[in-house]
Amino acid sequence: MFGLHQVVRGKGAAAALAFTAATIAVPGTMHAQFPPDSLVNLQVLPQDITFRELIGVMRGFTSALGVRCQYCHVGEAGQPLSTFDFPSDARETKRKARVMVRMVRSINGEHLAGLESRGDPPVTVECATCHRGQPRPRMIDDVLREAYTDGGIHAMIARYRELHGQYYGSHTFDFRWFILRNLANELAGTGAVSDGAALHSLNLEFFPDNPMVRIAHAVASIESALIGSGPEAGIARFRELQEQFPAGPATENQLNSMGYRLMGRELLPAAIEIFKLNVEIHPQSANVYDSLGEAYMNNGDTDLAIRNYERSLELNPENTNAVQILERLRS
Ligand code: HEC
Ligand code: HEC
Numbered sequence: 001m002f003g004l005h006q007v008v009r010g011k012g013a014a015a016a017l018a019f020t021a022a023t024i025a026v027p028g029t030m031h032a033q034f035p036p037d038s039l040v041n042l043q044v045l046p047q048d049i050t051f052r053e054l055i056g057v058m059r060g061f062t063s064a065l066g067v068r069c070q071y072c073h074v075g076e077a078g079q080p081l082s083t084f085d086f087p088s089d090a091r092e093t094k095r096k097a098r099v100m101v102r103m104v105r106s107i108n109g110e111h112l113a114g115l116e117s118r119g120d121p122p123v124t125v126e127c128a129t130c131h132r133g134q135p136r137p138r139m140i141d142d143v144l145r146e147a148y149t150d151g152g153i154h155a156m157i158a159r160y161r162e163l164h165g166q167y168y169g170s171h172t173f174d175f176r177w178f179i180l181r182n183l184a185n186e187l188a189g190t191g192a193v194s195d196g197a198a199l200h201s202l203n204l205e206f207f208p209d210n211p212m213v214r215i216a217h218a219v220a221s222i223e224s225a226l227i228g229s230g231p232e233a234g235i236a237r238f239r240e241l242q243e244q245f246p247a248g249p250a251t252e253n254q255l256n257s258m259g260y261r262l263m264g265r266e267l268l269p270a271a272i273e274i275f276k277l278n279v280e281i282h283p284q285s286a287n288v289y290d291s292l293g294e295a296y297m298n299n300g301d302t303d304l305a306i307r308n309y310e311r312s313l314e315l316n317p318e319n320t321n322a323v324q325i326l327e328r329l330r331s
Contacts, residue, residue: 044102071135134172139173156199160180178212180206194228201217222234222241227265231269252285272295275291287312294325297325297329
């Protein structure tokens with residue numbers, strides 16, 4: 001680039017001639033040559049920037065955003081750069097890029113520069129800091145959530161495979177094991193339990209040996225069985241997994257949350273079975289009796305509710321919730 005530029009600028013007469021010839025060859029085009037004779041529409045970059053420096057900046061933009069020149073400039077893919085209209089501001093993306101340049105300057109020049117102290121060496125924000133190879137710097141969770149909203153679980157899974165195929169190993173998207181696990185739990189939390197289970201299965205496919213992924217997948221399968229086939233099937237699934245995962249397929253909190261989700265769906269018998277199971281595994285936890293008491297109360301089993309709230313209170317005398325509910329249940 002350096003050579004070319006010097007040649008065009010340096011050999012006045014020849015350059016002028018070349019410019020004329022090119023202008024005639026492509027009528028109506030302002031800059032029908034590349035490199036151009038001069039830079040005519042710089043609003044944020046320094047006026048005295050050399051062509052070589054400018055091209056360096058532009059290459060930085062393209063790689064930070066994972067795009068080509070025509071993403072911001074008027075021109076056709078595959079056509080020579082001499083046919084591009086680089087000074088034109090017709091593309092909105094070019095105008096947005098100017099705003100970004102100003103923003104980055106103010107981040108570095110004012111906000112970061114104004115910090116009480118800086119790390120050593122100080123870190124400079126660049127286009128790539130946020131963009132990481134995409135034109136709109138989005139997190140993978142958001143891209144997948146959007147696919148789900150638009151086309152459901154199949155679209156979400158297809159999108160994940162697509163992104164993984166295209167970006168795995170790059171810095172653009174995070175493909176660590178907990179991304180899908182968290183999204184799956186999020187879906188289950190909103191009541192889409194079978195969609196959540198499908199996502200846990202996808203995660204298992206990518207991380208077959210990761211114990212955390214295997215456990216999350218297992219817990220989801222218990223809840224799916226409880227909802228799809230009833231309390232006995234769910235408990236049976238739990239016992240099966242207990243043999244596979246001697247440390248316990250689900251934590252106290254996981255079982256407790258599952259029970260509350262089942263109550264939320266008004267699946268009281270299933271919720272009661274899960275809370276009973278939790279009491280069996282964690283007989284010293286005040287919270288598990290409190291939860292079981294609540295499920296019995298909601299199911300109209302007043303005596304059983306009282307007994308469990310009393311047990312919870314014994315284990316934790318500071319359980320004021322239990323005190324209040326017991327007062328109500330006894331009257
Ligand atoms: C992310 C958007 C973006 C991309 C991608 C991009 N540019 Fe630019 N380009 C700009 C902006 C913004 C300016 C104007 C800078 C200013 O106003 O100071 C500009 C200015 C230019 C100019 C100067 C035009 C003039 O005379 O005023 C040239 C030449 C240019 N770009 C070439 C390229 C080339 C070649 C590529 C591909 C390697 C490229 N650009 C990729 C945003 C982009
Ligand atoms: C602090 C984070 C951050 C930095 C640094 C940053 N951007 Fe952006 N950029 C964004 C965000 C966020 C958006 C999306 C705005 C929206 O549409 O919601 C965006 C959008 C854009 C767009 C519009 C893309 C489109 O298709 O709508 C362009 C072009 C762009 N940035 C260029 C740049 C360039 C060039 C730089 C470096 C000079 C840069 N950005 C630096 C955060 C950043």
